[in-house]
Amino acid sequence: MSNSEINFAARANQSGIDPLFIERWSPRAFQKHEISDEVMHRMMDAARWSPSCFNAQPWRFYTSTKNTFDDFLALLVDANQAWAKDASVIGFLVGQKHFEHNGKPNSYYDFDSGAAWMAMTLQARMEGLYTHGLGGIKKGEASDYLQVDTDQAEVLMGFTIGKLADLNELSDEQRNNETPNDRLELSKIWSQV
Ligand SMILES: Cc1cc2nc3c(=O)[nH]c(=O)nc-3n(C[C@H](O)[C@H](O)[C@H](O)COP(=O)(O)O)c2cc1C
16 A cells, blocks of 8 residues: 555535645654755744734744654653654644733634644655644643743643655554544535525
């Protein structure tokens, strides 16, 4: 089985949307791959252009380098560490809780930060890479490591960025875990009222 034969059976394109959306999924099987500075820049720049309430741009991205990768890995829960070790980059998304222009709480900081993460993710796909979101992080330790003032900001999630492994090299069990999943029917999530 080659990577182009990943089982997308659960992900039929029912409406003619751009395949980018369907072919974005969250692998756990990564292969060691060095992401160039240019590609990292493009992914972060894609995030930068996201929309946000009052154009507050509350997202802050922290990504590992070769020197800090192991530190970042240790900030994930064990179950995530087990596979994230093969990713190229581990990152954390931090949201700024207050508007800079008036200091008032911004109740959209997590919503807007999530949008920026998705923009980065889609640019990653266009670069031939994949991201994998991580709620399973050691949030307190990550805040301390990144010196996040938790009155002002919140570590929202972690993520990996990497290149999909050659699925031929995986065990059957690993390969089965790398089957993209399904979605609710459109009628369940959309009502025209
Ligand atoms: C905020 C967030 C947190 C997640 N946390 C984890 C996690 O801790 N471990 C994991 O293996 N996957 C995690 N995922 C991946 C989701 O399980 C995955 O996105 C979802 O099942 C949909 O599958 P797909 O991304 O392959 O389409 C997370 C995704 C997001 C967006």
